[in-house]
Amino acid sequence: MIEAVGLTKRYGAKAAVYNLSFQVRPGAVTGFLGPNGAGKSTTMRMILGLDTPTAGTVTIGGRPYRQTPNAPRQVGALLDAKAVHGGRSARNHLLSLAQLSGIPARRVDEVLGVVGLQDVARKRSKGFSLGMGQRLGIAAALLGDPQVLLFDEPVNGLDPEGILWVRNLMKQLAAEGRTVFVSSHLMSEMALTADHLIVIGRGQLLSDMSVKEFISANSADFARVRTPDTEPALREKLSSALSGAGGQVVPEPDGALRVMGLPLPQISELAHGADVRLWELSPHQASLEEAYMRMTQGAVDYRSTADQKAGLMQQPQPGFGPPPQIPEVPQQGWYAPPAPQPGANPYLGGQGPAAPPAAPPAAAAPPAAPPAAPADLTKPEDAR
Numbered sequence: 001m002i003e004a005v006g007l008t009k010r011y012g013a014k015a016a017v018y019n020l021s022f023q024v025r026p027g028a029v030t031g032f033l034g035p036n037g038a039g040k041s042t043t044m045r046m047i048l049g050l051d052t053p054t055a056g057t058v059t060i061g062g063r064p065y066r067q068t069p070n071a072p073r074q075v076g077a078l079l080d081a082k083a084v085h086g087g088r089s090a091r092n093h094l095l096s097l098a099q100l101s102g103i104p105a106r107r108v109d110e111v112l113g114v115v116g117l118q119d120v121a122r123k124r125s126k127g128f129s130l131g132m133g134q135r136l137g138i139a140a141a142l143l144g145d146p147q148v149l150l151f152d153e154p155v156n157g158l159d160p161e162g163i164l165w166v167r168n169l170m171k172q173l174a175a176e177g178r179t180v181f182v183s184s185h186l187m188s189e190m191a192l193t194a195d196h197l198i199v200i201g202r203g204q205l206l207s208d209m210s211v212k213e214f215i216s217a218n219s220a221d222f223a224r225v226r227t228p229d230t231e232p233a234l235r236e237k238l239s240s241a242l243s244g245a246g247g248q249v250v251p252e253p254d255g256a257l258r259v260m261g262l263p264l265p266q267i268s269e270l271a272h273g274a275d276v277r278l279w280e281l282s283p284h285q286a287s288l289e290e291a292y293m294r295m296t297q298g299a300v301d302y303r304s305t306a307d308q309k310a311g312l313m314q315q316p317q318p319g320f321g322p323p324p325q326i327p328e329v330p331q332q333g334w335y336a337p338p339a340p341q342p343g344a345n346p347y348l349g350g351q352g353p354a355a356p357p358a359a360p361p362a363a364a365a366p367p368a369a370p371p372a373a374p375a376d377l378t379k380p381e382d383a384r
């Protein structure tokens with residue numbers, strides 16, 4: 001199990017991660033979601049001992065990564081698929097990692113088969129596409145047959161077949177009882193892959209619950225009602241009747257009305273009572289993607305000005321309540337468990353208990369992939 005308690009990382013005045021507490025349990029795929037710059041990679045680097053927390057702790061199986069005996073054998077990670085010596089072949093790259101951790105060379109051929117790179121195993125990786133690089137990074141993570149796996153954006157650059165493959169691989173690894181922690185900013189993909197979701201925004205915890213709970217907590221039922229396009233007055237009449245009965249009514253771009261807070265039969269009765277004919281009355285549920293966008297929209301750092309001008313920014317969708325705001329001063333008990341230490345404003349430098357920013361490790365490469373053990377997920381061994 002991975003456990004973070006009050007995890008905080010500051011880079012000078014910037015709090016990349018602030019007071020983050022969560023657990024990642026074995027036997028499940030846990031999706032780690034958040035918009036660009038939310039702090040996902042920083043958190044993963046701290047889990048792997050590649051960055052030092054400014055405050056708080058993060059452990060794997062009860063110990064910090066760097067104090068874990070044979071850590072590379074316990075934990076495999078894909079952090080940056082480009083962190084590969086481009087002049088080496090895929091096989092030689094994996095062989096060098098294997099040798100560092102005492103992994104037998106036959107395991108290299110096994111994982112090359114698992115990720116589908118056996119045919120290009122002797123080609124230099126600098127000629128690899130983004131997707132092939134991702135597969136090589138995943139092979140390195142699997143090399144030691146570890147019980148704990150971290151993948152930072154593993155589907156980045158993969159085609160649909162590759163995305164499906166990664167999805168199934170993650171599920172299979174979790175089904176084998178492993179701890180699988182996968183970062184992404186794609187809610188739709190995580191909804192298909194993950195059992196549990198940890199969502200962060202601007203370094204803080206927004207949500208920590210199962211996918212099932214996330215869906216029921218964040219998707220809202222509503223009705224779509226459409227009156228004859230030829231008689232706009234009927235739409236206004238119906239809108240007033242529905243609002244008068246306590247419904248929340250919002251016009252949809254195509255001329256229909258979105259109605260929250262009233263059951264379908266009551267909407268029908270109200271329309272009948274107002275003498276308004278209906279062309280459509282249908283039940284809907286907001287998508288998970290929509291719920292996620294809604295949840296994180298207060299925590300999006302980067303947004304195109306063209307999108308803003310074109311009105312393409314995510315608009316608040318009715319029915320979800322006010323969007324969660326990242327508080328200026330973090331409040332104890334606000335989504336996240338209470339801070340182990342009283343917090344200061346993470347967005348103001350030089351205040352509070354912040355330690356000086358820790359120097360990142362010289363090499364931001366994933367930990368060497370660790371020694372082999374019997375693998376359920378591999379293909380039969382190839383003869384060398």
Ligand SMILES: Nc1ncnc2c1ncn2[C@@H]1O[C@H](COP(=O)(O)OP(=O)(O)OP(=O)(O)O)[C@@H](O)[C@H]1O
Nearest residue numbers: 011016034035036037038039040041042043185360
């Ligand atoms: N070494 C660093 N020095 C200064 N700031 C950093 C450093 N690493 C990360 N940051 C900042 O910390 C914040 C979190 O970055 P991080 O890469 O962890 O986010 P992320 O959720 O992984 O984003 P993305 O989805 O875009 O990869 C960002 O604002 C980033 O600019």
